[in-house]
Amino acid sequence: MTTSNDVARRAGVSQATVSRVLHDNARVGAEARARVLAAMAELNYVPNAQARAMRLQRTGTIGVVSGKIKTPFFPQLIDAIGSNIADRNLRMVLWNSEENRGEPAALETIRSGLLDGLIFTSARPHSATLHQVAELGIPFVLVNRTVDELECDKVTSDNEAGGRQVAQYFIANGRHQVAIVGSSSDLSTVRARRKGFVDEFTRQGIPLRPEWQTQGDEPYTHDLALEAAVPILAAEDHPDAVFCLGDPNGFGVLDAARRTHRVVPTDVWVVGYDDTEMCSWESFDLSSVRQPVDDMARVAVELLVRRIAEPDAPFIDHRFASNLIVRGSTGNVPLKSTQ
Amino acid sequence: MTTSNDVARRAGVSQATVSRVLHDNARVGAEARARVLAAMAELNYVPNAQARAMRLQRTGTIGVVSGKIKTPFFPQLIDAIGSNIADRNLRMVLWNSEENRGEPAALETIRSGLLDGLIFTSARPHSATLHQVAELGIPFVLVNRTVDELECDKVTSDNEAGGRQVAQYFIANGRHQVAIVGSSSDLSTVRARRKGFVDEFTRQGIPLRPEWQTQGDEPYTHDLALEAAVPILAAEDHPDAVFCLGDPNGFGVLDAARRTHRVVPTDVWVVGYDDTEMCSWESFDLSSVRQPVDDMARVAVELLVRRIAEPDAPFIDHRFASNLIVRGSTGNVPLKSTQ
Numbered sequence: 001m002t003t004s005n006d007v008a009r010r011a012g013v014s015q016a017t018v019s020r021v022l023h024d025n026a027r028v029g030a031e032a033r034a035r036v037l038a039a040m041a042e043l044n045y046v047p048n049a050q051a052r053a054m055r056l057q058r059t060g061t062i063g064v065v066s067g068k069i070k071t072p073f074f075p076q077l078i079d080a081i082g083s084n085i086a087d088r089n090l091r092m093v094l095w096n097s098e099e100n101r102g103e104p105a106a107l108e109t110i111r112s113g114l115l116d117g118l119i120f121t122s123a124r125p126h127s128a129t130l131h132q133v134a135e136l137g138i139p140f141v142l143v144n145r146t147v148d149e150l151e152c153d154k155v156t157s158d159n160e161a162g163g164r165q166v167a168q169y170f171i172a173n174g175r176h177q178v179a180i181v182g183s184s185s186d187l188s189t190v191r192a193r194r195k196g197f198v199d200e201f202t203r204q205g206i207p208l209r210p211e212w213q214t215q216g217d218e219p220y221t222h223d224l225a226l227e228a229a230v231p232i233l234a235a236e237d238h239p240d241a242v243f244c245l246g247d248p249n250g251f252g253v254l255d256a257a258r259r260t261h262r263v264v265p266t267d268v269w270v271v272g273y274d275d276t277e278m279c280s281w282e283s284f285d286l287s288s289v290r291q292p293v294d295d296m297a298r299v300a301v302e303l304l305v306r307r308i309a310e311p312d313a314p315f316i317d318h319r320f321a322s323n324l325i326v327r328g329s330t331g332n333v334p335l336k337s338t339q
Numbered sequence: 340m341t342t343s344n345d346v347a348r349r350a351g352v353s354q355a356t357v358s359r360v361l362h363d364n365a366r367v368g369a370e371a372r373a374r375v376l377a378a379m380a381e382l383n384y385v386p387n388a389q390a391r392a393m394r395l396q397r398t399g400t401i402g403v404v405s406g407k408i409k410t411p412f413f414p415q416l417i418d419a420i421g422s423n424i425a426d427r428n429l430r431m432v433l434w435n436s437e438e439n440r441g442e443p444a445a446l447e448t449i450r451s452g453l454l455d456g457l458i459f460t461s462a463r464p465h466s467a468t469l470h471q472v473a474e475l476g477i478p479f480v481l482v483n484r485t486v487d488e489l490e491c492d493k494v495t496s497d498n499e500a501g502g503r504q505v506a507q508y509f510i511a512n513g514r515h516q517v518a519i520v521g522s523s524s525d526l527s528t529v530r531a532r533r534k535g536f537v538d539e540f541t542r543q544g545i546p547l548r549p550e551w552q553t554q555g556d557e558p559y560t561h562d563l564a565l566e567a568a569v570p571i572l573a574a575e576d577h578p579d580a581v582f583c584l585g586d587p588n589g590f591g592v593l594d595a596a597r598r599t600h601r602v603v604p605t606d607v608w609v610v611g612y613d614d615t616e617m618c619s620w621e622s623f624d625l626s627s628v629r630q631p632v633d634d635m636a637r638v639a640v641e642l643l644v645r646r647i648a649e650p651d652a653p654f655i656d657h658r659f660a661s662n663l664i665v666r667g668s669t670g671n672v673p674l675k676s677t678q
Contacts, residue, residue, distance in 0.1 A: 061432070061453075069414045069421075070616065079408050082435050091448060093400070094433040096421050109430060114400075222620060255621040277409065281561055282594040283622045 002045045011039035061091040062304065063115045065102040067122030067144070071221075072247060072276040073293075077121055077144060080297030088305065090116075097122045103129040110138055117304045123147050125186055139307040143300035144291075145188050153303040154317045155296050159189050162289040162322035163196025165335075166243050166271050169324060171204055172336055175241035175269055179212035179232055181225050181253055182245030190245045193273055193289075197243055212239055225252030226259075233260040233268065241269040241330075247276045250286045254329065265331040275325050285328035292320045341384045350378035400430040401643065402454040404441040406461030406483070410560075411586060411615035412632075416460055416483060419636030427644065429455075436461045442468035449477055456643045462486050464525055478646040482639040483630075484527045492642040493656045494635050498528050501628040501661035502535025504674075505582050505610050508663060510543055511675055514580035514608055518551035518571055520564050520592055521584030529584045532612055532628075536582055551578055564591030565598075572599040572607065580608040580669075586615045589625045593668065604670040614664050624667035631659045 004022070008015040013032055020028045021036040028036075039045070062085050067074040078094065085092045093115060095102030106118050107129050117139035123130055125147050133140050134150055143155040170178055178201070185191050201208050214228040225244065232238060233256050244250035250272025254264060262268050272279060275290035299318050306313060326332060343361070347354040352371050359367045360375040367375075378384070401424050406413040417433065424431045432454065434441030445457050446468050456478035462469055464486050472479050473489055482494040509517055517540070524530050540547050553567040564583065571577060572595050583589035589611025593603060601607050611618060614629035638657050645652060665671060 069418050075408045075414050079435060082408075082433070086434075086440060086444065091432055091444070091453075092434075093430055094421070095425075095431075096418055101425060105425065105430070114430075222617075226621075251620065251622065258621055278561075281590065282565075282597055283590065 002043045004045075006043055007036060007039045007045050010043060011035040058308075059114055059116050060089070061093055061115050062301075063093045063095070063106045063109060063118045065095045065097050065106050065118070065120045065122065067097055069096050072278055073274045074121065076276060076293050077297060080294045081119060081121075081143075081301060084298050084301040088301070103127060107133055107138075111136070117141075117308045119143060119300055119304055121145065123150075123188070125149075125188070137311065139304060139311065141300050141304045141307065143296055147188065151315055153307055153315055155300045155303065155320075156189075156318075157291040157296065157320040157322045159192035159322065160196035160199075162273065162291075162324070163193040163198075163243070164200045165196075165322070165324050166289065167197045167200035167204075169271075169330070169335060170241045170243070170269065171201070171206065173269075173330075173333055176206050177238075177240045178208065179214070179229070179239040179242045180208075180245065181214050181229055181242055181249045183216045183224070183249070185215060193245050209239075222248045222252040222255070225249035226256050229253045229256035230259060233257055233262050238262065239268060242271070244270065244272045247272040247274045247279060247286065247288055249273075250288065250329075251278070251284060254284060254286065264329050269331070270329040271324070279325070279327065287327045287330040288325055290323045290325050292322075295320055341382045343384075345382055346375060346378045346384050349382060350374040397647075398453055398455050399428070400432055400454050401640075402432045402434070402445045402448060402457045404434045404436050404445050404457070404459045404461065406436055408435050411617055412613045413460065415615060415632050416636060419633045420458060420460075420482075420640060423637050423640040427640070442466060446472055446477075450475075456480075456647045458482060458639055458643055460484065462489075462527070464488075464527070476650065478643060478650065480639050480643045480646065482635055486527065490654055492646055492654055494639045494642065494659075495528075495657070496630040496635065496659040496661045498531035498661065499535035501612065501630075501663070502532040502537075502582070503539045504535075504661070504663050505628065506536045506539035508610075508669070508674060509580045509582070509608065510540070510545065512608075512669075512672055515545050516577075516579045517547065518553070518568070518578040518581045519547075519584065520553050520568055520581055520588045522555045522563075522588070524554060532584050548578075561587045561591040561594070564588035565595050568592045568595035569598060572596055572601050577601065578607060581610070583609065583611045586611040586613045586618060586625065586627055588612075589627065589668075590617070590623060593623060593625065603668050608670070609668040610663070618664070618666065626666045626669040627664055629662050629664050631661075634659055 004018045005015055008018045013036060017028060017032055018036050021033050064081055066078050069075060082092050095106050109115055110118060119141050121144045123142050123145045130147060130150060134152055141153040146154045146156055180194060182194055183190055212232055216224045242253050244253055250270055253270050257264050257268055264270055272286045272288035275288040278284055279286040279288045303316055324335060326334060343357045344354055347357045352375060356367060356371055357375050360372050403420055405417050408414060421431050434445050436442060448454055449457060458480050460483045462481050462484045469486060469489060473491055480492040485493045485495055519533060521533055522529055551571055555563045581592050583592055589609055592609050596603050596607055603609055611625045611627035614627040617623055618625040618627045642655055663674060665673060
């Protein structure tokens with residue numbers, strides 16, 4: 001492999017001069033600098049990145065902790081974050097948070113000096129690691145899921161407004177017998193969606209049946225949603241609409257309707273959340289609240305890059321609007337302006 | 340952050356002694372070593388990993404180039420590779436190959452000294468980067484897709500046998516009017532699946548209709564498969580079985596059947612490939628050939644770790660068996676032993 005020595009010899013300068021050029025040291029004449037850069041190009045010289053990182057205190061690498069990557073949502077988010085990182089000629093180190101070892105591993109790695117900053121996509125409250133990251137002054141951004149009491153840069157979409165919009169849509173169309181199929185309430189996203197939905201029913205004085213408000217410990221799986229929805233839909237007295245707090249839940253409820261011979265949308269409306277790609281497939285044709293994943297990823301990377309450059313910049317809480325996309329699972333009934 | 344200086348002060352030794360302990364230098368007395376290690380533990384000292392990597396010439400980091408991560412297959416493979424890497428206390432740096440910039444970026448990064456080895460999951464033949472990686476003697480493994488002419492460690496499942504098994508299953512059950520919905524033939528996986536299927540029909544003397552052998556440039560999308568299948572299934576003279584070279588193609592063909600009012604499995608059987616999680620959902624209930632993804636990931640990481648430790652070990656071509664999983668899209672008709 002080419003060394004800085006080889007570059008010095010080819011350029012006819014000392015190795016110290018090559019080193020100064022690499023350090024952007026001003027004490028190198030323009031002509032010498034040009035010769036060194038030309039020699040580097042000719043020799044296809046790649047400066048040792050470890051050595052460069054030690055000098056600059058920058059690694060060019062961003063750590064990203066993904067939520068469960070085998071779901072439909074997180075690959076879309078990770079794909080978009082990865083593109084934004086690559087566009088800036090940075091690298092992404094990825095952890096899967098599924099077994100709760102992603103966050104501690106990311107913390108250990110950045111403490112070892114191998115990363116410039118961290119992006120967490122699946123924060124849980126009471127995460128000791130996240131609080132430690134904040135206390136240590138490590139540059140990081142929370143995107144998608146956040147933790148209220150942490151002071152840091154955050155990028156979300158308005159999940160509470162999304163839940164409210166679904167409630168208004170159901171109510172305006174006379175669907176008042178509603179179920180919620182969702183997951184663990186300690187996730188900020190799920191909690192806000194549920195709150196927006198429930199508060200709107202309360203505000204409009206329409207009671208919700210407690211036995212139809214399901215809640216699982218595990219987030220977002222098709223199979224858990226199916227199991228939860230089958231007894232509810234099978235009963236003679238069943239809901240006329242189901243709000244699912246994630247798309248996999250929505251797909252599970254569609255399967256539950258199939259199994260219990262309830263016709264969607266005639267007997268029951270179904271709405272999901274995230275508007276992942278499969279919602280538009282004819283097998284599902286699932287109405288769903290869209291999160292602007294590409295925009296969220298772009299801003300998360302922007303904020304992290306800013307935070308790395310300006311550690312003391314004020315924190316930004318960037319919240320995008322969310323937007324219900326109407327499809328066949330709610331009879332393609334258009335949104336009205338309801339308030 | 341704690342420095343080796345702090346450790347030296349706490350242990351009552353010189354910084355050079357701390358450095359010798361970190362370097363596993365034998366010229367440190369047992370007692371001094373114990374004092375240094377105790378001080379490190381007390382101070383929660385993390386040696387700078389960049390500095391350690393430069394000494395040891397090991398980074399503890401593996402680069403992985405994923406195929407399109409927004410498909411159902413690659414997240415399952417990446418998830419399994421990531422778990423195996425984490426189990427060994429190594430880190431994963433991930434690139435998405437979608438825009439063909441993953442492989443060159445991975446090569447540049449390992450040449451900069453930041454990685455110990457590479458895993459490619461979506462190799463294409465004629466990839467200049469892969470040939471360069473091989474020529475430079477960089478430790479790497481191909482998993483899932485491979486390149487015939489590259490001499491390296493390879494982990495696959497037997498895609499040709501998988502295609503042959505589907506052909507035998509169709510033929511044994513009188514489904515002789517078959518279509519193939521698949522993607523680019525320059526992918527090793529897709530090419531082998533198609534070859535196994537076509538060769539078996541040829542061997543049994545059953546002609547295939549050329550106009551039903553579709554082929555797209557882009558791999559594995561639902562929408563391209565849907566578009567290709569609709570005119571074929573809509574025609575009065577339509578196939579009685581469709582072999583899809585990937586699961587997303589299978590989901591697209593199921594949607595095409597729905598749109599053209601063909602009943603699955605009565606009018607047409609559909610088989611996918613990879614047996615991704617969604618195949619078992621009732622919305623699809625898609626028969627599919629299973630690749631043993633977890634085993635493939637485990638062996639790929641094992642082979643790479645071996646290759647890093649023993650650069651001159653003989654190359655291994657590890658091919659797992661594949662296995663057709665029967666579901667409702669082929670009427671749950673069990674496999675017979677056919678030859």
